[in-house]
Amino acid sequence: MKNKKELNTWLNAFNLSRPLVIAGPCSAETEAQVLSTARALKNTDTSILRAGIWKPRTRPGNFEGVGIIGLEWLLKAKKETGLLTATEVANPTHVDLALKHEVDVLWLGARTTVSPFVVQEIAEALKGTDKIVLVKNPINPDLALWLGAVERLYKQNISKLGAIHRGFSTYQKITYRNNPEWQIPIDLQTEVPDLPLLLDPSHIAGNRSLIFDLCQTALDLNYDGFMIETHPNPDEAWSDAKQQITPSHLSEITKNLSIKREISNSKTFIDDLASLRAKIDVTDKQLIAILGERMGIVKEIGAIKNKKNVAILQAKRWNEISQKMIQLGKEKQLSEDFILQFFKAIHQESIRQQKEY
Numbered sequence: 268m269k270n271k272k273e274l275n276t277w278l279n280a281f282n283l284s285r286p287l288v289i290a291g292p293c294s295a296e297t298e299a300q301v302l303s304t305a306r307a308l309k310n311t312d313t314s315i316l317r318a319g320i321w322k323p324r325t326r327p328g329n330f331e332g333v334g335i336i337g338l339e340w341l342l343k344a345k346k347e348t349g350l351l352t353a354t355e356v357a358n359p360t361h362v363d364l365a366l367k368h369e370v371d372v373l374w375l376g377a378r379t380t381v382s383p384f385v386v387q388e389i390a391e392a393l394k395g396t397d398k399i400v401l402v403k404n405p406i407n408p409d410l411a412l413w414l415g416a417v418e419r420l421y422k423q424n425i426s427k428l429g430a431i432h433r434g435f436s437t438y439q440k441i442t443y444r445n446n447p448e449w450q451i452p453i454d455l456q457t458e459v460p461d462l463p464l465l466l467d468p469s470h471i472a473g474n475r476s477l478i479f480d481l482c483q484t485a486l487d488l489n490y491d492g493f494m495i496e497t498h499p500n501p502d503e504a505w506s507d508a509k510q511q512i513t514p515s516h517l518s519e520i521t522k523n524l525s526i527k528r529e530i531s532n533s534k535t536f537i538d539d540l541a542s543l544r545a546k547i548d549v550t551d552k553q554l555i556a557i558l559g560e561r562m563g564i565v566k567e568i569g570a571i572k573n574k575k576n577v578a579i580l581q582a583k584r585w586n587e588i589s590q591k592m593i594q595l596g597k598e599k600q601l602s603e604d605f606i607l608q609f610f611k612a613i614h615q616e617s618i619r620q621q622k623e624y
């Protein structure tokens with residue numbers, strides 16, 4: 268997917284001084300619930316009312332959405348409040364029904380993005396639309412699949428596109444419901460900087476207490492806005508009760524976020540930044556010189572191992588090194604995760620260099 272300046276035209280047209288907010292219930296449950304959420308969101312930063320109509324649940328037997336009648340409630344809410352509306356579509360029939368009910372923003376969910384066949388069918392059903400179409404990341408951490416879905420839509424002349432980061436499935440026990448893997452959206456921004464990027468903190472968190480911090484991290488990483496699940500009585504919600512928040516809680520969160528700008532024109536800021544970056548450039552050069560020196564020694568080790576037919580991988584030694592480095596790293600306030608990742612990368616390169624010998 269190639270970057271194009273025009274990718275963010277639709278977002279700029281909102282003319283917002285704050286991040287774009289899409290909010291609303293995980294699922295539309297009743298007409299009263301959709302309307303009361305919409306009315307309460309009208310007094311917040313929200314521009315777009317979201318509600319799930321068809322809910323793809325991990326296991327059958329849970330509430331799977333109210334279906335088409337929910338689209339009528341959304342339309343009613345839009346007419347009353349003036350909020351735009353958004354819903355998830357997972358097949359061409361959903362697209363057809365959403366368009367008939369004047370839904371303004373359609374999104375592809377994480378379980379849809381994983382399937383190029385389904386994405387293609389949806390893209391063809393939406394061909395040439397002037398609606399906004401947002402693509403959630405696939406459940407597996409695969410940037411190419413995520414961007415591939417955006418590209419399929421773009422190829423069908425859909426120009427109002429955006430990405431939503433909702434985190435990635437993991438088998439490991441973690442604080443979050445879905446692992447954020449921030450490096451993937453960072454890579455996405457590096458590849459297509461003008462593609463609007465929103466955070467869905469509700470699905471990453473799985474728990475409302477983590478939402479504020481996730482939103483602040485996103486703003487520090489230049490995200491353009493949020494999709495946040497909001498319900499008048501979160502604990503009573505028919506789906507994802509733990510991660511939903513009330514509209515007033517949403518207001519409190521958006522009010523307390525510190526909004527970052529891409530750059531400051533202040534002279535002292537520009538001068539200070541330039542001199543600190545010059546120092547970083549010096550240390551980076553030193554790092555490369557030291558890494559080169561280390562690999563030189565590794566090659567000598569490779570040579571003597573080769574002569575005596577000794578295996579390259581020496582798990583005990585490698586284990587000793589990583590443990591020692593984690594300890595040393597702590598003294599310099601470097602996280603264990605970072606040191607492990609860093610030394611794993613060094614070790615891999617070290618094995619590659621010895622194999623080449």
Ligand SMILES: C=C(O[C@@H]1C=C(C(=O)O)C=C[C@H]1O)C(=O)O
Nearest residue numbers: 568579580581582584585614617
């Ligand atoms: C360099 C060696 O080979 C491998 C690479 C290591 C490293 O880069 O430090 C450590 C252990 C081995 O898995 C070695 O045996 O010391």
